Amino acid sequence: MAKAFILDRGSILERLGGDEEIYSMMVDMFLQDVNNNCAAIASAFAAGDSQTLQREAHTIKGLLATFSDDVGAADAMLVERQAKNGEIDGLADAVAGLQLRLREVAAVLSAG
Amino acid sequence: MHSVLIVDDSDINLTLIKALVLKLGDCSPILFDNPLSALEWCRENVPDLVIVDYMMPDMDGLRFISAFRALHGRDEIPVLMITANDQKDVRYDALLGGANDFLTKPIDRIEFSARARNMLSLRTGQKFLADRAAHLSALVEARTAEIREREKELIFRISRAAEFRDPETGAHIQRMAHYSQIIAQGLDLSPSTQKLILEAAPMHDVGKIGIPDYILLKPGKLTPEEFEVMKGHARIGHELLKNSRSEIMQAGAEVAISHHEKYDGSGYPFGLKGKHIPLFGRIVAVADVFDALTSERPYKRAWPLDDACKFLEDGRGKHFDPLCIEAFLAGWEQVLEIRQRFRDEEIPQI
Numbered sequence: 001m002a003k004a005f006i007l008d009r010g011s012i013l014e015r016l017g018g019d020e021e022i023y024s025m026m027v028d029m030f031l032q033d034v035n036n037n038c039a040a041i042a043s044a045f046a047a048g049d050s051q052t053l054q055r056e057a058h059t060i061k062g063l064l065a066t067f068s069d070d071v072g073a074a075d076a077m078l079v080e081r082q083a084k085n086g087e088i089d090g091l092a093d094a095v096a097g098l099q100l101r102l103r104e105v106a107a108v109l110s111a112g
Numbered sequence: 113m114h115s116v117l118i119v120d121d122s123d124i125n126l127t128l129i130k131a132l133v134l135k136l137g138d139c140s141p142i143l144f145d146n147p148l149s150a151l152e153w154c155r156e157n158v159p160d161l162v163i164v165d166y167m168m169p170d171m172d173g174l175r176f177i178s179a180f181r182a183l184h185g186r187d188e189i190p191v192l193m194i195t196a197n198d199q200k201d202v203r204y205d206a207l208l209g210g211a212n213d214f215l216t217k218p219i220d221r222i223e224f225s226a227r228a229r230n231m232l233s234l235r236t237g238q239k240f241l242a243d244r245a246a247h248l249s250a251l252v253e254a255r256t257a258e259i260r261e262r263e264k265e266l267i268f269r270i271s272r273a274a275e276f277r278d279p280e281t282g283a284h285i286q287r288m289a290h291y292s293q294i295i296a297q298g299l300d301l302s303p304s305t306q307k308l309i310l311e312a313a314p315m316h317d318v319g320k321i322g323i324p325d326y327i328l329l330k331p332g333k334l335t336p337e338e339f340e341v342m343k344g345h346a347r348i349g350h351e352l353l354k355n356s357r358s359e360i361m362q363a364g365a366e367v368a369i370s371h372h373e374k375y376d377g378s379g380y381p382f383g384l385k386g387k388h389i390p391l392f393g394r395i396v397a398v399a400d401v402f403d404a405l406t407s408e409r410p411y412k413r414a415w416p417l418d419d420a421c422k423f424l425e426d427g428r429g430k431h432f433d434p435l436c437i438e439a440f441l442a443g444w445e446q447v448l449e450i451r452q453r454f455r456d457e458e459i460p461q462i
Contacts, residue, residue: 017221025127025128033124055169065217
């Protein structure tokens, strides 16, 4: 990932109607699920299961978009599309990158 | 309280949407992370709004909507589908497949609230119309039943008015009406036709109201001239009842004019033969004669049942339609039950 994740709390909150309670809940859930999400996409890629890989990339795309990480969401979308076409051989770096991104976002959210 | 079904395999989305639904107020969210389980729930329950994600394992949102719409009574329930911004083709497919509107990810609370409220308003309108239609339908049904009951009561009272001038009793009316129904049943007529003859048969002799007392109440045998006057009750009854908009009155008019016709053409007033005699007339002829024979009158004793049955058998194809005789005898157990149920002395006077 070229660009580091910067938390834009204001835009996220705006989307949530300024509701701090929902925001906190979303952050907690993201942090709670991040390990599972990383494991799920790694496992799908290792198994060569393009359908599951597509779905996991789709889930990560949604998660990152929820926290206004447009760059991370765009990377996830590329993986999702290639997996959809069954082109998963060259995705090792991209899949690893998505896991790194998830952990990076988790670290920023934890700190913020 | 609106029930809002949320189907999404992602826990974080389920939690977010649930929180947003609760913020709408007056809503009860029902969550499923598995579309197949959600569909199972929908077989027994009707949500007011469905919010479903597109990409899910086992069954995607398009297939879910299609299966949901196929359930009875679920074709108009509003469905919001959640898609990503880049899934334009999916949105087109969903529109064609029965989604009412979309939510794009990441979900925006303002957009969510507006769309969800619109869908719930639509649902409220649907329910209001359905409730109102059901209410009006129940009201019409109740009023119709009330009018029909009143009509039946009037018919019974009119028939009784005629019978009051006659040695025959109210119990005769009841018995011959029920015998007519037994015959109609034996002829495999529809339940509604069976009911119609039960209600119309009591009017068979209503025309007697127009026969002078010296003939109607004459204890001895009528002279040929007197009998001619007496025969006029069939036409008088028909005159009284004809041209009514009521189905029962129309049937009553038919019964009145035709119940003294005989199968071989020797009856009155028209001397109609066989199937030219209206069916209700052929049925009531058997019922009326059987009850007259087996009832006691001031001028005669009641015939034994066997003798009355023999009379009917002998009259098969002459006085009576053979099929009506068969139907009557086939219902013999019911005939006996009707005789027991409506005894002359047990009929209350009006």
